[in-house]
Amino acid sequence: MNPHPSSEKGPSVSQRVAAVVVTFNRLEKLKTVLSSLAAQSTPPEWVVIVDNASDDGTAEYLAGLTEPSLDITRLEENTGGAGGFATGMKRAYDLGADLFWLMDDDCYPEPEALEKLVDGYDQAMEAMPGGVPFACSLVHFDHNELAEMNIAAPDWKWARLWVQGQRAFLVQTCSFVSALYSRETVERIGLPLREYFIWFDDAAYARMASVGIGPGVCILDSKVIHDTPTNVAGDFSRVDDQNIWKFAYGARNEASYHLHHESLLSYLRFVARVEILMHRGRVAWHLRRRITGRLLAAIRFNPKAEQVSPALARTH
Numbered sequence: 001m002n003p004h005p006s007s008e009k010g011p012s013v014s015q016r017v018a019a020v021v022v023t024f025n026r027l028e029k030l031k032t033v034l035s036s037l038a039a040q041s042t043p044p045e046w047v048v049i050v051d052n053a054s055d056d057g058t059a060e061y062l063a064g065l066t067e068p069s070l071d072i073t074r075l076e077e078n079t080g081g082a083g084g085f086a087t088g089m090k091r092a093y094d095l096g097a098d099l100f101w102l103m104d105d106d107c108y109p110e111p112e113a114l115e116k117l118v119d120g121y122d123q124a125m126e127a128m129p130g131g132v133p134f135a136c137s138l139v140h141f142d143h144n145e146l147a148e149m150n151i152a153a154p155d156w157k158w159a160r161l162w163v164q165g166q167r168a169f170l171v172q173t174c175s176f177v178s179a180l181y182s183r184e185t186v187e188r189i190g191l192p193l194r195e196y197f198i199w200f201d202d203a204a205y206a207r208m209a210s211v212g213i214g215p216g217v218c219i220l221d222s223k224v225i226h227d228t229p230t231n232v233a234g235d236f237s238r239v240d241d242q243n244i245w246k247f248a249y250g251a252r253n254e255a256s257y258h259l260h261h262e263s264l265l266s267y268l269r270f271v272a273r274v275e276i277l278m279h280r281g282r283v284a285w286h287l288r289r290r291i292t293g294r295l296l297a298a299i300r301f302n303p304k305a306e307q308v309s310p311a312l313a314r315t316h
Contacts, residue, residue, distance in 0.1 A: 017114065018071075018097035019044040022084030022176075023105035024052040027061055029227055036108045038067075042115040046071050046095055050088040052078045071095065080197035080249075085176055086306060089191050093308050098183045102176045102202075106227040109178060113137055113222045117180055120168050120219030127161055133209035134181050134216040136174035137224045141231040148233035150175045150226055155215035170215040176202040178224040185209050190305030199250035204257045208305070236274045236291065237281025244287050248294045255298035271295050 019037055023030045030049075037047055047067075051058055051074045062072050073091055075084070085102060092100050099121075101114060121135035139150035152171035161168045179202065192205045206216060232238070239247045251274060259267035274295060278288045 015098035015118070016046075016096060017044040017099045017101055017118065018046040018048050018092035018095060019101045019103065019114075020048045020050070020085065020088035020092055021103055021105055022050045022052060022081055022088060023054060023058060024078055024084075025054045025056045025058065026105045027054070027056050027058045029106045030058065031061075032108055032227070033103065033105055036110075039111050040109065040114045041112045042118070043069070044101060044114060045069065046092065046097060048088045048092045048095070049073070050084040050091075051075060052080070052084050079194060080201075081176065082192055082196040082198060082201035083194040085201065086191040086194040089181075089186060090306070090308065093183065093186055100181045100183075100186065102179045102181070103224070104177055104226075107139075107177045108225040108227060109137070110223045110225075113178065113224055117178070117219050117222035120166070120217065120222060121180055123166055124161055124168055124217040124219075127164055127166065128214065128217075130214050132170075132215070132217045133185055133213040134174065134179060134206055135222075136171065136180065136216065136218050137178035137222040138218060138220050139175070139177050139224055139226050141226060141228065143225075145231060147177070147226040147228065148231050149228070150177045151233070152216075152218045157215075161217065167220045168217050169220070171218045172210065172215055173203040173206040174216060174218065176205075177226050178222070179206070181205075181209065186308055187310055190307045193253075193303045193305060195301075195303035196253045197249055199246055200253040200257065204253070204261075207257070207261070236277040237283070239278060239281070239283045239287050239291060241284075241287070244290060248290060251291045251294040252298050252301055255295045256301045256303075259298060260302040267298070 021033055047069050048071045053075050059074055073087060089100050117135055117137055124132045136152055139147040141147040152174040155170040155172050158169040160170055189208045192201050255267055255270055258270045
């Protein structure tokens, strides 16, 4: 693993990586994730697992594992992906990790995924004047098709590293499906917004990390598979009775971020886009009313990031 900065730019000592995996009732997929992590060409020093109150045998399975690199937290209630990643990152921070490799319990990294991700991150840190706030892998649905829901949003100057010969492009956001953040970023902006529960917590965290720094980077040779049932990007034209619960969180969370972290104009643009998409998708009126209610609820919904305590960390 390449040397990496002890601040957000400049070389220092080799970095200690913690993989942070949040799981809820996906035991068989979790087993594949853990096998993929164990097979890494440069394995993480810790695998921090947050069990979001699973009731499918996950707790019993994890209790039987004895690998010294495993660090398992069992939550008494499901706090969603946002709460799980906030808990897992805090635990990894307290363990002394320098880099946090975040992934869902259906993300299967290829054997060189972490090695390529850290190498690419280090190169981008050296090449960009202000460094980069995060790095992410290229997420596949299968080996021949990108995962539609995890395509990182390219920055307008996306090719800046590419023209320098790096297999990477600059991005504005990424998902928590193989995302890499530094200890310094966590100290600067805090933990993911656990109150979001699910949806947009990852994009919000990437945007928060980018403030004052610039875009992140997608490392094209770091590849993972996202094992989802279908390969469809979710947008508000697809709201139905089965997925409304998730879209409701998404509407509230993203609207809140636009309003409280960007501007009123950004919020109004998002509201208009959601309403147009629901109209074009002929979403049922009772569902549209619920989503509109969540957009309005965002006005009073403004959670703050939980901060870490550097003086209390690195005790291991």
